[in-house]
Amino acid sequence: MKSILSSFIFLFFMVHALSAEIILQNPKVNEKAPLFSAVNSYGEKINLADFQGQPVILEWSNHECPYVARHYEEENMQSVQKMAQEEGFVWLTIISSTPGEQGHVNPSQANDLTHSRNAYPSHVLMDESGEIGMQYGAKTTPHMYMIDDKGLLRYKGAIDDIGMGMKFFSASFANATNYVATQLSDVKLNNKLAIDNTVAYGCSVKYNYD
């Protein structure tokens, strides 16, 4: 009897633990960025903690999302990636689409995308379970995060000020303020940013929710 009861209690906590999983976290800027480890598109294990001493940029991506597609088709994302790498940033492109959903790719497809699009990520991380996405509260693709070399989250939000709305598809990237590109040097100096929290815009991250 006792064991049945205790297994019920165990089950109850399990269910709770699982349902708690799908709540998006809300990391605060200027505080420690949540640590994570993931496997990259070459099957290597990558820890955020390994990059201590280097500033890091996280980019949530889904190559089939029309917003992401336009950023890549017009070489906008690639140019920011290049700029960031030249400034000494580590660029992590994270794919949180669950298998069967839009934007989900296997490692070799991910590498093909990198080559075909001329992209410059340091690593492409496979986050099928959506664990890292939820840890960071990633809502859209693209959704950008900047972490300084001491591991403090300095920026979260949209890539630029074009923002939500259908205007995105006709707006010019040249006239937009790119929040990531324009604030690279401040993140390197461990400064608080003038604009550190914006509304990310784009497609929803295709998490596993069934």
Next chain:
Amino acid sequence: MKNIFLTLSILWSTILLANPVETGHAKASLITNLQSSSQESFYVGVRLQMQDGWHTYWENPGDSGSPFSATWTTDAGVIIENVSWPTPQTIPYPPLMTYGYEGDIVFPFQVFRSLDTELTEISLDFDFLICADICVPEQAKLTLDLTSASSSDLLDQAIDNLPTKLVKTKSTISGDELKVVFQSPKEFSTAYIFPREGNLFAYTPNQEITPIDENTFEITLPLYQDGVESFSGIISLDGQGFQFEEQIASAGGMSLWQAILFALIGGLILNLMPCVFPVISLKVLSFVSMGGDDHTKIRNHALAFVGGVMSTFLSIATALMIIRSTGSMIGWGYQLQSPVVVGILTLIMLGIGMILLTNINVAAGLTNIGSSVQNRNDYSGSFFTGVLAVVVASPCTAPFMGAAVGYALLQPSFATLPIFLSLGLGFAGPYLILAIKPKWISSLPKPGQWMETLKQFFAFPMIATALWLMWVFMVQTSGDALIQLLILGLSLGLAIWMIASFEGRWKWVGLILTFIASIQIFNNLPNNANEITQSADADSWNLSIESDLQANNQAYLINFTAAWCITCQTNEKAALARTSVQDYLAEQNIKYIKADWTNRNEDIAIGLAKYERSGIPLYIFWKPGMRNSKILPAVLTEDLLIRSMQ
């Protein structure tokens, strides 16, 4: 070659300008409710029939997505307003939450045109994001020929269902939660708050509803970010939407205890306000003359006065709660919006003035009429002085009091009452202390001839108050009505004199004369007070003026005022009407707007409620670059006003 291009472009436009248009996952069409070519205002609607499982978004799409964009092409003289958003629904996509519409939806747009323009056709570039699990941007180029379009019932239905009614909300920040209290306009089983501001709240967690009393409820929203100052959106009750909009006090809102404390301080200060001071001084003088008397007697008089004050505040609070329960928006000073009340107050002030000046003992005269009420030590006199003090205090708002009363009127009943009682307690505080320590009266100056002189002097502030009320009365009604009121004042004077100077039946004649004159004159008063004509240098106010002006990047100063608000009038003379201020406004291109509350006006009451106020004066300033408009000090000088706009 040219011809081919021409043919192609004509062909192209016929394809694109069709109505309806299949966009991929939806069918889009333009409809109108225009019925005759002589209408100056009508609606056009974009109807979007989405395939099963697909949805598009509200103005705040939630965690992801995007509202549509609409670009109109019309003839000059036709103005198409922004979309009137229908009530959205929740479209959960765990762990994300989005807000939007599914199925067959109509987005209404209001159209204004000047009648000298001919109706032709209007066209629209409609770009929208449509999503199921994935999102696709789609577009429709739509054209509607207004000369031949038939009126659509579907659009009328959509307009009827728009969330246009306002509900009152009162929100407070506690920790990382925003607690929203609202008064429900109807019974419901489910409620959901759709916040208009993006990035301030976590949308996914369930919104827990806690009933507070019969039709007051609380919903808790998890805050994502601090620094929420203004908060607006739609509350959906079983799918029926209601608008709300409010400013959140930056100090984390006021707690009930704070409001009670403010009311206490406000009530105490109210004693010194110009409209109350003379009446209060009389009471003080009567206490002074009791200096040598028995302490029990002093205590009883003080307690009777306190009783009068408290029971009047209690009645006011009850009346306000009853009026509020009918759904009307009300505020402090509300009673002065009725010319009848202003007329009666004028007569009371005049009467007091005359009695003070002539030293007629009306009370004694009246007591002789009804011999049954003899020998009661005249404690009722003290009681009614208490009542009178509150009545004459009604046009005044003391510092601290505005905030407390504003809070009280938005709270459920159990919180309204203690705030008003605390206000009364503050007002009656000095006399309550006197009742506890009657000994202290001996520290006041000794009675003597100076008291008689001072009493006569106090007639003048009373008459001055009467003059001011006469002016309010005239603004509310007309010069003719004012003359009638003054004739009534004259007969009142005559009656006072007769009651005091004659014996027997002449007293009765005096009373009856006054009674008949009052009935005559108040019967003739217009039922609805006159429209107030705006002074030429100020624009008039409406409920949406702030958002309109902000949208146009136009700086503005709003003056919530009324003829009966004496602080407002003082500010007007001391600051707003000064040339330096007027010049500054013109120079800086600041639009000056007057919201005149002299007569009852529901919209202005709602406008005040947005700033958690229920009384005036209230001055609101905004200029481009400011995130939210700011409330200027309630007491203004030229310098202070200009400085606070810099």
